[in-house]
Amino acid sequence: MSLLTAIRDRDVAQLPSRRDEDWRWTDLRGLIRMLPPPSSAIEGDVGEGVFDELVQHKVVVANGRGEAVVDVPAGETSWVALRFVSRSDGAHAARATISVGAGATLHLFETYEGEGGYVTQTTLSFALGEGAAVERIVLAGDSPNGVSVSEAAVSLAPRADFAQTIVTSGGRRQRIETRVAHPGGHASLRLDGVYLLADKAHADLTTVVTHDGLDGITEQLTKGVVRDQARGVFQGRIVVAEGADRTDAKMGHHALILSDKAEVDAKPELEIYADDVACAHGNTVGALDEDALFYARQRGMNDAEAHALLTEAFVGQVIDRIDQDEARDVVRAWAAERLRP
C-alpha cells in the first residue's frame, strides 16, 4: 500500500487511506478518485533555484525524470542543490540516492517546486558513513493543487551527524516523511520542521527514529502556523530499542492556529524499551498571545504587521537552528514570504 505502487499500477485501491493508522490524517484514498495518466516531460528550462548561488552542483529532477545520485567520497565536502520540479496534471515518481562517505560533509539544499494538479511520490535514501555530516534543508513549495509524498530513509553510522530542517507551505495533500535508523555510537540527529499553511493547504510532517545502539542523540523541534481552513499534521515517533542505553532524545512540537477553521493534528510518541535514557517531549497548540499583539499594535504596527512579526518570530526559533548563515537567510526569506498575508 503506497502512493508509489498506486502510481505505477494506476490503481487507487493501493493508496494509503484513513484506515492505515500512520495515514489517518493524510487520507489519499478518500481524496483521489482516479489516478491521472503519467506526466509528460517538462518542455524548456525549469529556471533558477533559490539555492543556486550557494552550491557547486545542481541536480534537477523534472516530472520524475532522471535518477538523482549524490555521492560524496570519504573526507570530501560537497554543496548540492537538489530540485524536484513538478509541472503537470499527471502522475510521476522521483528517486534520489545520497551517499556520504566516512568523514565527508554534504550540504544538501532540496526543493519541491510545483505547478498544476499533479500526483507525485519522491523516494530518497541517505547513507552516511562513520563520522559523516549532512545538513539537509528542504523547502517544499508544492502547488496548492498538487498531491505530493516525499519519503526519506536515512541510515546513520557511528559518530555521524545528520541535521535536517524542513520548511513547507503544504499542498492539496502533502506528506514529508523521514525515517532514521540510528545506530547510537555518539551519532547525532536533528530533525526540525516548520509548516506555514494558508487557504486549504495540508501538510504532514512525519518522522520515525529508531535508536538501536548506545549513546545516540536525537533533537527534534517542529513548529507550525495554520490559518484559514488549512490543516497541519505532525507525527513524531522515537523508538529506543532494548539495550540502546544512554540515548538522549528530545522532541518538541508547537503550533499556532490563527483561524477557527484551521486544524492541527499532532501525535508525538516515545516508545522506550531501554532503561537508562533521557527522553523528553513537549507539545502545545494555541493562538497568538493577545497581550503581545496589543503591545505590538500600541507601538504602531497594524494587525497584519503584528501577526506577521510574531508568527515569524515563532517559527524563527526553528530556522535559527540552521548552521549555515547564507542558507539560513534564504530559508528565513522564503518563510517570511509565506507568512505575510
Added chain:
Amino acid sequence: MLSVKNLHATVGGKEILKGLTLEVPAGQVHAIMGPNGAGKSTLSYVLTGRDGYEVTEGSATLDGEDLLALAPDERAARGVFLSFQYPLEIPGVPALTFIRTALNAQRRARGEAEITAPEFLKLARAKSADLKIDFDMLKRALNVGFSGGEKKRMEILQMAMLSPRFLILDETDSGLDIDALRIVADGVNALRSPDRAMLVITHYQRLLDYITPDAVHVLAGGRIVASGGPELAHELEASGYERYEKAAA
C-alpha cells in the same frame, strides 16, 4: 491636547471608569495617583484602545480628534505612547527589529518615508547611550530574560525612538532601584516639550520627585475626585488615599 469627558468604561461587563473627566494641555505633565483598583490601568488601556475595554459613554480626544474611533496602531501613529506597567517579552524578535518595525509602521501610516538602516542604527546607538543601555542588549529578543529595571528602560528607549506626542507612563517606577529611576526620569524629562504632554500614572509619590508634574489628580472609584498642584502628591504620601476612597464610595 488630551481631553477626556465623562468617560465610562467597562471591563468584562463591570464598570471601572465612572465618568472620568480630565484635560491635559500641550506642554504639561499631569500625574494620576490613586489606590489599587481605582481604574488607573484601565484608563491607560482605554486611551490606547485595548480589546476588552469597552467605552459606554463619554469622549476622549487628542487635539480635537476622536481617539476612541481609532485602532490602537492608528492612535500610535498619531503619537500616543503607553509605557506598560508590565512590558511584554517577545521571544524571537530582537529589540532592534521590533522598534524598527514599529517606527516604520508609524511612518508609513503618517505618509512619511521609512527610516534607512544606517539612520536607524545611529539613532538607536545615541538613544541607548543616553539611557545607559548596552547596545548589544538591543540585539537580544525584546525583554526576554531582562530584569524589571531593564524592561522599564527598554520602554523609555522605545519612547525616545518613536518620539510620541502624548505619553502615558503606567507605574513606570515599579521595579526600579534609585539609580535606574534617575536614568528613566532623565529620559522622560528629556522628552518634555511645549508640543508634548504626559500622563504619569503612579501609586507612589516617589517618581514625582524626579518628574515634576504640573498637576496631580486623584483617581478613586473610577473618577477624578481631587486635583491640585505637585503638593497634592506629598499630601497623599503623608495621609494616604483612604478619605478619597470613602468619598468615591
